[in-house]
């Protein structure tokens with residue numbers, strides 16, 4: 001029988017000279033990275049959230065928009081560009097293209113020139129037109145209200161999805177991880193990851209869901225006004241006593 005022959009083959013012993021399994025120090029050291037940043041103690045996180053509320057009680061999205069669709073388009077245009085520049089472009093853009101139909105059937109070469117000041121204008125034109133077409137054809141002209149659906153639009157990833165769902169619809173689907181949130185979450189030791197998707201997962205585990213939308217806006221405001229990339233203004237920061245970042249300037 002098959003069972004008998006199996007027993008014979010498994011009876012083999014390892015030679016006495018075989019090296020013990022523990023002889024892999026390099027890999028073991030790499031795996032020692034903590035799964036969670038040390039700064040995620042619930043009391044500390046609550047203190048950070050309270051400080052953010054104190055400093056930025058009215059933080060909101062700085063992209064001007066009249067509805068969810070305009071916010072979606074402006075968010076696509078804001079990649080690698082400032083909100084100020086996008087707002088300048090958007091002012092005339094939404095007069096000429098008031099809805100998804102207008103963008104979907106625009107002349108690509110004209111639209112390219114109109115959004116050129118925001119950079120990466122060829123790709124952004126494709127995304128804007130593609131997203132507009134999909135909104136008309138698949139979603140009855142409305143920007144969808146779930147992350148799963150909004151991610152099917154061309155040029156839309158989780159960051160854009162979170163901006164639109166959170167700001168336009170008040171739906172806390174996740175946390176916006178842009179360059180500011182990425183930098184400051186690390187400085188505040190709320191994560192030790194660099195990848196935006198992993199950072200978002202880390203933050204979603206430690207921030208209460210009802211704070212997700214506001215937290216995103218507040219950290220982005222903090223990054224623009226105080227905790228800037230090159231020289232953070234730590235003397236002006238109300239979280240200074242909670243922060244032990246190596247980037248601190250005080």
Ligand code: SF4
Pocket residue numbers: 187188226227228232233234237238239240243244245247248249
């Ligand atoms: S103390 Fe400095 S580095 Fe820390 S969060 Fe405040 S501004 Fe940023």
